[in-house]
Amino acid sequence: VGGFGDEDESEYQVGMVYSTGGLGDNSFNDMASQGIDDATDEFDVGYQESEPSEQSEFDNMQRDYAEPGDYDLVTCVGYEQEDALEDNAEEYDEQNFIIIDTVVDADNVRSYTFDEPGGSFQVGHLAGLLTTEEFSAGDSETDPDETVVGFVGGDESPLIESFEAGFTAGVEYANDDVDVESIYVDSFDDTSGGREAASTLYEDQGADIIFHAAGGAGIGVFQVAEEEGRFAIGVDADQSVQEEDYADVILASMVKRVDEAVLTAVESIVNDEFEGGDVEELGLEDDGVDVVLGDTIGDEIPDDILDELEESEEEIIDGDIDVPDDPDDV
Amino acid sequence: MKTRLKRLLRRLVHASVLERIAISVASLLAAIVVGGVLVFVSGAYASCQAGLNVAGFTFCYNPMQVFYELFFGAIGHPLEGDWALRNYNLAETLAQTTLLIFTGLSFAVAFRAGLFNIGTQGQLIMGSLATAVTVLYASVIVPSGFIGTVVLIPLGLLAGAVAGGLYGAIPGALKAYADANEVITTIMLNFVAGGVAATLLAWQFQDPESTNQQTESIPAYAEIPNVPFLGFSGRWNFSLLALAFAIVCMIGIAWMLSRTAFGYELRTSGVQPEAAAYSGVDEKRMIVGAMTLSGALGGIGGSLWVLMVQGEWITSVPDLGFDGIAVSILAGNSPLGIGASAFLFGLLDSGSQSISTATDVPPELVGILSGLIILFVAMPEFFRMIGGRYVDFEDVQPVQTDGGEPVEGGEDDA
């Protein structure tokens, strides 16, 4: 029995398994989705998507694509899928997989990781410099008297902690006197949790800039930033474009080019060049992670600050600055 | 509350088996019809390249296709070429069936004792964590291989039953000794279980190698083994052995309820606690006992989830406990009916994956369907009104043999 619509007759088929934040997060998952959409435009590729709402569903969703053997590539988005994929890569050793944000050591899996600490260091540097300056843009302004900036994390996993570590290191690099206050929402989709965290940081702790790595929960951070007339820094995608309603509070975004990763993986399949077992590390040097200034207010950031950012970027790439990936090591 | 439950139970126990089956089937069909209409109508709002054009709208979803995928996809598309009985989809369905038998029994046992245990989910979380941890720690001292299997699996099940049972005993004791409404406490204890289990994990049992919140994987020999030749492929998360165990437990509970003094007392407590007390049942102990048994069954469900499906404990435990409520209610809370009902919900669950891969219809449809099924099962009166035109459902007529006090009206009198 078929549907009312027509069947997909593309030559190559890709199965997408997203992370639990789900599509519509305007950041991580949407970037991956962007990548596969780009790929369908460029190649004769069709795809199916699965959006698990629980971590325990990853295993089944990966199997669903691997079991029939009809898919040329299964894309696993997010570090949460690591354990499930470790098993499945072994059981379905003929199936090609890629995984994003973590490493699975198997011959049929290609892993893509990003230098999140490096990117976060950069936005931390930016925040650390701005918070003590008198800066206003849109309806927001900094408070030069308060030397606090904030970080809101999705969950307390090593990956998200590496954002915090890089961010904190960047802030301290900019100014030793500035403190970073962090709150973890324990969810990537709880807007209200993001709100509460941001309220606490802006109102009670006196933060004037918050960097979030909390997926959909980060929207709560933007909402409060707008209400309080403060700034926020986006993550994964250029959120001043994706969340244009908040463009007037988003200073910059720490972008991870997940779309590029997906696109190149599909390309390698189409060109029959796919190689498993490799880890592709995407960092500042190849723009795998990057600081993208806010679409609306980014150009108001003083040039001297941007110059300093460029210098620190060089130093990281050259290895002169060693960015920690654990908040305890900062 | 007491009279309400009493009346409900009376009505459920009262309805003949045939009527119960008729109502369950009718509820299922009604839910499918409503769900089908929903799918069709929502197709008008979805976007698709081609669809069915009616009255200026483009309908993207074909309800027939959706239900085809839901029911046949779940057993591996038997009407299409090269179908094998022991296929992957059926294995998924049966794995889910196995787990749901336990959570369904868990709800049923409490319900038959007059208790609404909404807390099977929490009991399952506790049971599954206990299983994983026990097996992991024991595997250090128990030799691997066959002996390991023989020792670790019963040990894991026992740990699950004990932990689930203890966690079920809490709301039982709160009800018996502090008069706390079990509907509220069990719902709250579900939330608490999630938080406590995650905290315990972080505190002691986290797999240091993993970025996820999970324990280490249990050794392969502690996973429930596959039946050679007969069984499904070993790489799938299903074992006939576990299903057989579930069926044995199901029959055991049915036997317990109908044949033993404890079962008799439990059922009596469920329909008429005053009569149970009159017959010498200690009401408080019965409440705690029934909740403990109910929790233990939920805990075993959790054990099997770890030992058969997941292979480790992770913080996101699937909603098997909530589905168990639906399973049991559809089965009229009869242990033997739960087998069929669990299979149906197993189909729905595994079919929802077929839906999400084979169609564009959001798989949340399945959640709506199970809600609708429960809603329809809850109102037998609806079907009686419809069915009453064709069949005479009323099976009990008051017997008036002498001038004694009139028999009370229907069960639903105010």
Next chain:
Amino acid sequence: MRNPFSILKGWYNRRPAAVLAVSALTLVVFLWATPASWQAATLRLAVPIALAALGGIFAEKSGVINIGIEGLLIVSAFSAIVATFWLGGGESTFTISHHWWGLLAGVLVSTLFALLFAIVCIEFKADQIIAGLALWLIALGLAPFVSRLVFESPNTSDVGTFDNVTIPLLSEIPLFGHLLFDTPPQVYIMLGAFVFGWFVLNHTRFGRWVVASGENPKALDTAGVDVQRVRYTAVILSGVFAGLGGAGFALGYLGTFTGTGETVIDGRGFIAIATYLLANYHPVGALGGSLLFAGLDAMQTQLQGAGISVPTNLIQIIPHATVIVVIALVGRTRLPDAAGDHYESGED
């Protein structure tokens, strides 16, 4: 054991002036000592709990246990967001009037679901607890289902939130002025609804009938009042209140709706039920209880922000654990005698 609420009342009857003075002083110290962001968050987080509890009070006092109130919160929150989104022409919108229409839509949808629930329970004599659970499960599936159609994700887009409505002068009052008089509309709605609900229950004929219908429907029937109609009205009212709560929460606080897991409502409807049971169906007590649970909820982030490192998972269960402890201490509140029973006139 006695309900703490009635104990308080006992004290109040003996020493009203002293009790008032002590309460006022406690409140002042409390307002002064706790962080402003926490107070504001508490008030806003209380909205869905308090309004759902008020709705639950009406339904249950009339004899219909509406455990599906959680489902009503879900559908109203979700449909409020969707309606606001659509009014904005499919774009995210920040036009305030759209939010008001969205609120109306949320309340309407919730009321429709309540009507459905009433028909199922009253007309078709469904078991109320099971039908309520079904209502919750249906809502739990329906919201993300529709969300995927509209937004291609179980989570909706962001439509922004209501702006604060500031009442001049009053908002200048120290300590609580900014809290009560410089706040988004749903907080005013909540407070207004409680005054309305309390008045209706205690001072109007309908309020008396609701009580009688839940305690002894036959008495009401023989007094010449149509019990079914009273129950229909009460259940529909519960839909209206829950709708205001869900839609107000979504549009005034969240701006989006998250459909994964237990959705963004996340058991607040159940906490509402616990709240009114604790308050023994008294609206004022229910409001207090809602503030308590909302305060505990808001405390999680406060503790983290203050650098107190208690595991997050443990902090998050504080409200739920509190419900259990309080219920165990208070014991069972007396449900209305006929709660859960069907009533049909003319049966003996």
Next chain:
Amino acid sequence: MSEPGPGQTDDAGVGGTASASDLAVHLDGITKRFPGVIANDDVDLRVERGTVHALLGENGAGKTTLMNVLYGLYEPNEGDVVVDGTTRSFSSPRDAIDAGVGMIHQHFMLVDTMTVAENIALGNEPRKWFGLAVDRERVTREIRDLCDRYGFDVDPDAKVADCSVGVQQRVEILKALYRGADVLILDEPTAVLTPQEVEGLYDVLEELTDQGKTIIFITHKLGEATHAADAITVLRDGESVSTVDPNTTTRSDLAEHMVGREVLLEAETEANDAGETVLSVADLTVEDSRGVEAVSGIDLEVRAGEVLGIAGVDGNGQAELVEAITGLRQPEAGTISMAGAEITEWSRRDRIDAGMSYIPEDRHTRGLVMPFDLVENGVLGSQRAETFAQSNQIDWGAVREHSEDIIETYDVRPPNADADAEAFSGGNQQKFIVGREFERDPELVVATHPTRGVDIGSTEFIHERLLELRREGVAIVLISSNLDEVRSLSDRLAVIYEGSFMDVTDPESLTEETLGLLMAGEDPDDADEASTTAEPVSEFGSERRGER
């Protein structure tokens, strides 16, 4: 008041002598059918204005149904309801209320948690503030006025739950009067009252008729009908048998109309030698569910082959006393011993095993599991006894045999062990319980209201069996609010009032009047000095009719 007519008249009798305009109520050929039952079959009832009209009949005769038709709760299948000369069709109580009909139901229709004033005004609340709020002051004022007019002493602000039954009845009457009722229907108003409260009620009825109200009074007690009514209509099996004038009709005539055959009004007991003490209770204090002391320091002793009767108005601690003895409630103080062993701390289970049988007051909630069939009910209480359960597995074959034996011996009808308990009529349910409890081979039987709601035939049978057990040397505690029953069956009779025994005596030595005083908590010795005219009990107060 009408002329005293001949003892028995046809339907046109008492009512027929008055012109139609004097009839406050005329029910003309009412037929009301329920599935399987014709509750009223072409019933005629004519009630004159300003009179008390009694409606007399056995359980299930159709009295309540007929009045529910008049009150608009049921619509009749056939016949007309004529009130004040106009034919009405009531579709709800609202219509009846508007036509000036008020009804005080057998079970009070009061909301316990609300105040007297709120109950009285329910559904008719006056409003203030543009119709927004209930005008409570006005309600209170109007109730005070009514109380003054009819000489009631009722506090409008009291919670109904705190009022005594007698006061609650007055609240019901006030409720009807508040709605402007001219016709008041009282359904078995005396069932819950002490003899003294009954007297008070008669005064109220007189006051009401003096003020022009019409009263319809339902009862199945002959004495009440002859005592209080100006006319009596007898219903039997849903049909109106006759309408008679109480002044010219004898009680035995009425009884014959009611039952359709001649009736023996007393049971026979013979002397019996009592043996060893089986049950002894010392200084027992028990609290009820609300924590109020319900039984205060009771002592009692029952010996083998002896029946101890306990009389009293319901709610004076009988229920708590029985529950303490049978192990369903833990006493606060005192001891209970059975056959020499102290059993105060024993569980209910242990007491059953020790040979204690218990016929509970409420067969619907305790004595039988309604949705279970009689086989399953036959093992209730014995489910762990050796005879039926080995190693906790119930031998259903043996249980079935046992239940079928009970059904046969105790003539339970229909003799179908597979039918659910709730499908049996009350009398047959009771026979089954009695059989189960008697066949347990008991040492002690605690029988609470063993014949309540049971028809005369079954009552006789249960009494016979009870006396048989007594002959076999079983100790029996008999609690009943039916005075005839306790007095005729007991060897010794205790009267309980507010948790204490007023007196324990030989029932023969008690008059109806002293018994009434004792049940009302008054010391008959004081009363005896005041009035020396104690009536012989057998007359059942019918002589007092003349005093009106």
